[in-house]
Amino acid sequence: MSVIVDESESAVNCLMTLYLLKHSDNRIDGITKLQKLTFATQKEMAQEGICAISGEFFRWDYGPMSNEVYGTNDILVENDLVEDRALALTDRGEAFLGDFAYIVENNKEAFAIIDKCIDEFSYLNLRELKEKIYSMMIVPLGCGKPRAIRDLPHGTTILRNKGFHSINIDADDIETLAICLSEEMYQSVLDGIDDARSGRIGCLEIA
Numbered sequence: 308m309s310v311i312v313d314e315s316e317s318a319v320n321c322l323m324t325l326y327l328l329k330h331s332d333n334r335i336d337g338i339t340k341l342q343k344l345t346f347a348t349q350k351e352m353a354q355e356g357i358c359a360i361s362g363e364f365f366r367w368d369y370g371p372m373s374n375e376v377y378g379t380n381d382i383l384v385e386n387d388l389v390e391d392r393a394l395a396l397t398d399r400g401e402a403f404l405g406d407f408a409y410i411v412e413n414n415k416e417a418f419a420i421i422d423k424c425i426d427e428f429s430y431l432n433l434r435e436l437k438e439k440i441y442s443m444m445i446v447p448l449g450c451g452k453p454r455a456i457r458d459l460p461h462g463t464t465i466l467r468n469k470g471f472h473s474i475n476i477d478a479d480d481i482e483t484l485a486i487c488l489s490e491e492m493y494q495s496v497l498d499g500i501d502d503a504r505s506g507r508i509g510c511l512e513i514a
Contacts, residue, residue: 309363309374310469316361318484319471320379323348323360325388325396325404326411327421333395334429338380339369341394343436346371348424350445350466352417357473359417364466366459370440371466386490403487413475 312320327344328335335341349360362375383389388400396404411418428436441457448464456465486492 310361310467312361312375312378312469314485315481316469316471317379317382318481318488319359319474319476320361320375321382321388321488322404322407322410322484323418323421324376324379324383325400326418327425328389328394329396329401329404330422331425331429333393335394337392337394337433338377340429340433340436341380342372342376343370343440344424344428345373345376346440346466347428348421349468350443351420351424352473353466353468355416355420357417357420358468359414359471359474361469361471362467363464366456366461366463366465368461370437370456382488386488388488399490406487407480407484410476410480417474 324341324345327348328341331344335344345360345362346364349362349364352359362373364371364373366372380389380394383400384391386399387397388403389395390397428439431439441455443456444453445456445465446453447459448467459465
């Protein structure tokens with residue numbers, strides 16, 4: 308009940324999740340609410356023919372659940388981009404999102420859908436949000452007609468997407484995203500730049 312998300316897809320997932328958390332203004336105060344907002348966003352994107360967030364949602368105890376959302380959150384927390392539990396952006400997370408604002412600007416249609424879902428769902432408390440999601444009608448994979456999410460059996464795949472071919476982003480951007488996501492890699496790059504500027508890196512001697 309998951310898809311294999313490669314490094315580039317994971318990087319895009321992280322960027323979109325940071326944007327979602329930032330623009331919800333601390334109203335996403337736990338992983339369950341993050342699951343529901345990400346589902347609503349991915350569902351809305353699918354309806355608009357936009358493939359941007361990679362992952363699979365299946366029916367579980369509290370509605371749609373995705374292992375990929377947990378994985379994305381773990382990456383953000385482990386690399387000091389998001390605070391654990393509160394899911395608020397750290398200073399590094401704020402700076403990261405600012406550094407890649409041009410990607411948001413170049414993909415207004417996709418990020419406008421995130422804004423729409425934030426406006427519609429983030430102000431609801433968790434009970435209200437669960438009820439609204441449970442009542443959504445959706446055609447599960449392999450089924451021919453829509454059903455309410457609350458009526459689906461546990462484990463039913465509700466929504467699946469892999470890739471971000473609707474996003475205007477090139478290979479260099481993806482590589483930079485992946486480097487900046489990793490706190491260790493990012494610090495290593497900064498240290499290298501600092502060493503070069505200060506003259507601590509000398510020319511190699513050839514025997």
